[in-house]
Amino acid sequence: MNEYSAYLVVCDGLVVDMRNFYSVHPGGSQILLSVIGTDITNDFYNSHADKVIEDIDCSKSLLIPNDTTSKNSSSVLAKHMELLQGRKISQKRMSVAKFIDNINVRYYSREPLAQHAHSRFAIQKMATMIIGKVNEKVCENGLVIPGDGPNHQNIERKSVEIYTKSIKFHRYKLTSKKMVNANVKYPVMNFTFSKVHQDGKVNTGKFLPGHYIEVQSRVNNQIVNRSYTPLEGCLSKSFIIYVKIYPRGLFSQYLNEQLIGYEIQARGPFDVCDRNRSYLASTMIEPLSPAQKKIIFSPTKLYTPYSRLIGTLPTTKTSLLNADSPDGCWDELYMIAGGTGITPMLQLIKYHLEQSMKQKNDNDKYVTYKRMHLLFGNRKIEDVIDGELLEDIALSSRGQLTVTYCLSDPPTDWGGLRGRINKQIIKDWMNLMQSTFLLTPNKSQMNVLQSHSIRHNINMQSQISSPTLEPQSPFMQPQSEETLKISPNLQYISETMLPLSIESKGSIIQSEQPYDNQKYEDCIIDVGPKLEPVFSAKNSKSLAIDPDLANAEESYGLLQGKIIVSGPSGMLSTVEQALSEMGFNEQNLIILH
Ligand SMILES: Cc1cc2nc3c(=O)[nH]c(=O)nc-3n(C[C@H](O)[C@H](O)[C@H](O)COP(=O)(O)OP(=O)(O)OC[C@H]3O[C@@H](n4cnc5c(N)ncnc54)[C@H](O)[C@@H]3O)c2cc1C
Ligand code: HEM
Incomplete structure (x- = not known):
């Protein structure tokens, strides 16, 4: 923060510039510096009535020490003075704000922020610092892109x-952290954050595929912003992000060092394809006339932030969803991901499977026209994020999801794809995916379709690298069959956990070995008329390079559906070039740079 930086906060929809005040704030300067850019309405009025924090100890979430209520909060100062009595007080002159900072450090040491029900004097002081009010709606046309x-x-x-x-x-607290891959040197962590001020009424809606959020924190005395792909939840309550911890990554390292209860700020959601747009602060702040500035707040009012905002967020569609389909799903979706590039794909997979579970036909059978194919590139098997989860979802997705792994540094017994994802690998993978709809796959195809069962490899690797490591995921907590059926996060998990095979019985895909008739019936899915394979069965025997197919590049133009690519920049440029040489264009393709 330097002299040119903004010191803006929002209080009850009004924008307040604290530049000339934070250093003399009777509650301490650090408190105000830590809330810059946020809505301080609840902190300022100390309206705890709306505060419900899930998963964490609510007594701690009150942010006020147990012996300090809003009524006697000045007793903190009194207690501090008591403690200081009899001690030699430093002769060095100290500003009031700095002095209070010292007190806060001691008394609020286990709390992220001290709140205070401010007096009428404080409210009037705030009124002198108002520079405008928040524009409730900012239209895209008015923004610089x-x-x-x-x-x-x-x-x-x-x-x-x-x-x-x-x-x-908005402010969020870290409520849990877990590891989701098996590489202790390059871990990927699942961080769950819960909103500090939950009002229980305003629901901003669940995250959709393509949403990302901006997370902000003070790192080494500077404000740092980073974008992450939320996998679960909604910003009005809590969210989960997967973060790769880079050895020299400023934000990821810092985040990984924090303990439960650590507070960050986050905003969003934004659409990943709108990333290059920037929103000028000036368009968000409406200047106030001098008369309007004389607004006096009512400290007795119970504030529910944003309750004035009407309507829902623009979350009904995002660029990763199919604008031509009522449910936003793609009939056929090809996903190519590398490393943490898997996160938008996890959003897509979850969304598509949830949507398909909503649809049943007249005979109470699940009806789906959707197919998802994931090509997931990683260096080593232990780098794979959520490998076991993906395998379970693929096996129980009634043929809707296939996952193919490609490892550039595989274990010796690896039977799946090897090397960096390139044009040949993409071609082979696509051919196989398109041809298996009408085939009973042979053994080698089944290996690929069933993700080459990486569970065994992952477990072996995690035992070597970390005996206690349990890859975790927001999609799946317990893995017993019973819990799978009832877990709300797993609505799309099949009632049978038997591996499914794909057979050429007209347009029906069914389980090979049902437990009983009822479950057999449950497994039948009407895949609809649209899925026509581009290539004939004889062309797709295994992943080995097929010369017939290598020359059939023009056929890729017939591919129905969408290809979405996300991963490290090196992989993106290779894949983008390969796909363009194969004839795919912007209509088929979304590359998440
Ligand atoms: C829309 C969007 C969504 C994102 N979603 C996620 C997500 O879900 N999970 C996630 O982990 N990250 C995600 N990111 C990336 C994230 O925003 C940060 O860039 C990342 O966490 C690194 O930040 P850092 O401060 O730790 O590293 P920095 O301090 O910014 O970088 C330090 C060093 O880390 C390494 N590094 C940083 N980023 C990368 C990279 N992308 N590839 C290779 N090396 C790198 C480099 O060696 C770099 O020199 C997303 C980015 C965007 C734009
Ligand atoms: C720009 C906005 C703010 C103004 C003008 C302001 C002003 C004041 C004033 C005048 C006091 C003295 C006590 C009183 O009159 O109530 C005070 C105390 C305090 N304020 Fe603020 N404040 C602001 C924002 C905040 C915020 C955002 C927080 C918390 C996140 C906060 C936390 C405190 C605390 C903890 C005290 C000390 C209570 C005590 O122990 O005596 N203030 N503030």
Whole structure:
């Protein structure tokens, strides 16, 4: 923070500039510096009535030490003075704010932020610092869009209203952290955060595929922002992100060092394809006339932030969903991911499977026209994020999801794809995926379709690298069959956990070995008429390079559906070039740079 930086906060929809005040704040300067950019309404009025924090100890979430209520909060100062009595007080002159900071450090040491029900005097002081009010709706047309390059031309331009709800930062507490891969040297952590001020009424809606959020924290005395792909939840309550901990990564390292209860700020959700747009602060702040500035707040009012905002967030569609389909699903989706590039794919997989579980036909059978194919590139088997989960979902997805792993540094007994993802690997993979709809796969195809059962490899590797490591995921907690059936996160898990095979019985896909007739019936899925394979059965025997197919590049133009690619930049450029040489264009393709 330097002299040119903004010191803006929002209180009850009004924008307050604390630049000249934070250093003399009777409650301490650090408190105010830690809330810059956020909505301080609840902190300022100390309205705890709306505070429900899931998963964490609520007594701690009150942010006020047990012996300190809003009524006697000044007793903290009194106690501090008591403690200081009899001790030699430093002769060095100290500002009041700095002095209070010292007190806060001692008394609020286990609490992220001290709140205070401010007096009328404080409210009037705040009124002198108001510089404007928050624009409730900022229209896209009024915003500067600097980076509209060719990558974004395929995105349909809609007049999307951007609500201040997504632009303001809100405060969240770390409520759990777990590891989701098996590489102790390059871990990927699952962080769960819960909103500090939950009002229980405003629901901003669940995250959709393509959503990302911005997370902000003070790292080494500077404000750092990073984007992450939320996998579960909604910003009005809690969210889960997977973060790769880079050995020299500023934010990821810092986040990984934090303990449960650590507070960060987050805002969003934003659409990943809108990333290059920037929202000028000036468009978000409406200047106030001098008369309007004389607003006096009512400290007795119970504030429920943003309750004034009407309507829902623009979350009904995102660029990763199919705008032509009522449920947003793609009939056929090809996903190519590398490393943490898996996160938007996990969003897509979850979304598609949830949607298909909603649809049953007249005979109470699940009806689906969707197929998802994931090609997941990693260096080593222990780098694979959520490997066991993906395997379980693929096996129980009634043939809707196939996962193919490609390892550039595989174990010696690895029978799946090897090397960095390149044009040949993509071609072979696509051919196999397209041809297996009408086939009973042979053994080698089944290996690929069933992800080459990486569970065994993962377990072996995790025993070597860390005996206590249990890959975890927000999609799946317990793995017994019983719990799978009832877990709300697993609505799409099949009632049978037997591996499914794909047979050429007209348009029916069914389980080979049902437990009983009822479960057999449950497994039957009507896949609908649309899925026509591009290649004939004889062309797709295994993943080995087939010369017939290698020359059939023009056929890729017939591919129905969408290809979405996400991963490290090196992989993206190789894959982008390969796909363009194969004839795919912007209509088929989304590359998440
Ligand atoms: C829309 C969007 C969504 C994202 N979602 C996720 C997500 O779900 N999970 C996630 O872990 N990250 C995600 N990221 C990346 C994330 O925003 C950060 O860039 C990442 O966490 C690194 O931040 P850092 O401060 O730790 O590293 P920095 O301090 O910024 O970088 C330090 C060093 O780390 C290494 N490094 C950093 N980023 C990368 C990279 N992408 N590839 C290879 N090396 C790198 C480099 O060696 C770099 O020099 C997303 C980014 C965007 C734009
Ligand atoms: C710009 C906005 C703010 C103004 C003008 C302001 C002003 C004041 C004033 C005048 C006091 C003295 C006590 C009183 O009159 O109530 C005070 C105390 C305090 N304020 Fe603020 N404040 C602001 C924001 C905040 C925020 C955002 C927080 C917390 C996140 C906070 C926390 C405190 C605390 C903990 C005290 C000390 C209570 C005590 O122990 O005596 N203030 N503030």
